Amino acid sequence: MAVSTILSITGTGAGIPFTGEFRPLGLFESKFYERPRKPYGSSCMNGHHFAHHKCIWRIPSNRNLNSKSKDSSLVLAIGKENVSKDTDDMYDELFNKYGKVVFRRKDQKPQIAVELANVASQVKAADIKVLFVKPLVYWTRFFIITTAFSRPQIDAIGSKIRDLAEKKYGRVPSGDTKPNSWTLLDFGDVVVHIFLPQQRAFYNLEEFYANATPIELPFENQPPFRG
Amino acid sequence: MHVEVTTPTQQQQRTFIQMRTVLKVVDNSGAKKVMCIQALKGKKGARLGDTIVASVKEAHPNGKVKKGKVVYGVVVRAAMQRGRCDGSEVKFDDNAVVLVDKQGQPIGTRVFGPVPHELRKKKHVKILTLAEHIA
Numbered sequence: 001m002a003v004s005t006i007l008s009i010t011g012t013g014a015g016i017p018f019t020g021e022f023r024p025l026g027l028f029e030s031k032f033y034e035r036p037r038k039p040y041g042s043s044c045m046n047g048h049h050f051a052h053h054k055c056i057w058r059i060p061s062n063r064n065l066n067s068k069s070k071d072s073s074l075v076l077a078i079g080k081e082n083v084s085k086d087t088d089d090m091y092d093e094l095f096n097k098y099g100k101v102v103f104r105r106k107d108q109k110p111q112i113a114v115e116l117a118n119v120a121s122q123v124k125a126a127d128i129k130v131l132f133v134k135p136l137v138y139w140t141r142f143f144i145i146t147t148a149f150s151r152p153q154i155d156a157i158g159s160k161i162r163d164l165a166e167k168k169y170g171r172v173p174s175g176d177t178k179p180n181s182w183t184l185l186d187f188g189d190v191v192v193h194i195f196l197p198q199q200r201a202f203y204n205l206e207e208f209y210a211n212a213t214p215i216e217l218p219f220e221n222q223p224p225f226r227g
Numbered sequence: 228m229h230v231e232v233t234t235p236t237q238q239q240q241r242t243f244i245q246m247r248t249v250l251k252v253v254d255n256s257g258a259k260k261v262m263c264i265q266a267l268k269g270k271k272g273a274r275l276g277d278t279i280v281a282s283v284k285e286a287h288p289n290g291k292v293k294k295g296k297v298v299y300g301v302v303v304r305a306a307m308q309r310g311r312c313d314g315s316e317v318k319f320d321d322n323a324v325v326l327v328d329k330q331g332q333p334i335g336t337r338v339f340g341p342v343p344h345e346l347r348k349k350k351h352v353k354i355l356t357l358a359e360h361i362a
Contacts, residue, residue, distance in 0.1 A: 137361070138361070139344055139347065139355065139361060143356075174350060174352075175350070175352070176331075176350075178330070180330050180331075180332060181332065182332055182353065184352050184353055184356075186347070186352045191352065191356070193356070202336060203336050203357070204336065205356065208337070208356075208357070
């Protein structure tokens with residue numbers, strides 16, 4: 001296989017290994033070559049393979065892209081003649097070399113997530129689960145999934161979590177303001193889901209994120225159903 | 228479609244999602260195609276990340292929504308390009324929508340295909356959590 005040079009338009013220099021999640025975008029175009037449209041077999045983040053017929057086009061700007069936002073980095077394969085088949089192999093190579101997502105070991109310390117889960121348990125929320133989803137989902141680090149039994153309780157959990165996050169960490173959530181049967185609070189790297197029991201069974205997020213490593217909580221979990 | 232990076236006059240300019248636009252449904256709520264009857268925000272039409280009112284035109288036989296029902300939807304893929312804050316633009320090959328109820332809760336439980344993370348800014352994080360792939 002021909003050697004491919006991989007150029008990253010993040011402007012950070014060649015010394016840094018390729019960081020950020022490498023999402024196979026399907027066919028994307030660049031200024032240097034045009035590719036005919038073809039059905040493209042790519043693998044999604046969970047390691048499944050799905051045939052992706054649609055093209056997603058990203059038209060990068062000439063300016064220096066911010067290297068911090070992982071999604072704005074664009075990878076070009078230069079020096080390859082037959083691009084469409086080899087790019088598959090290139091992706092696989094990269095996956096094997098760097099892993100699906102590169103993250104630092106100390107990201108694993110879930111202090112804020114455990115704190116928020118603590119608060120939830122004080123309000124008698126049931127079946128609290130904290131999942132470390134960074135390997136699967138690049139846009140957040142932790143999910144906290146919890147069940148509440150009534151709308152006022154959802155409200156109470158929500159406001160307690162908001163207060164603690166604001167006081168201690170200075171973070172304001174962007175989420176629902178009115179309590180809903182599925183209330184979501186988005187703190188950037190931590191996302192809190194508060195369900196009613198039937199919604200939790202309906203959406204079944206644990207099954208969807210079954211590959212995420214759960215984080216142990218220092219208190220006992222309440223049993224999911226009471227009464 | 229063989230697209231080149233050239234000046235806009237040589238490429239097909241896609242535009243907004245407006246009344247009578249048929250969109251694909253990409254969740255498992257039961258509907259297959261909906262037709263937009265109103266774009267809730269925007270004078271010219273809806274874009275990526277906006278909510279629309281739509282009427283179900285085609286549905287699976289045993290789904291949660293039936294043909295003819297009026298539903299709300301969030302546009303998750305649009306053929307019209309949308310600018311991002313870093314200067315790049317995203318556009319997809321089709322127009323796709325995820326059905327939600329009036330409060331914004333998704334009716335289906337899974338979302339298929341890629342979704343952009345413009346949805347996060349628009350407070351549709353629920354759809355992001357149900358999505359299988361994020362562009």
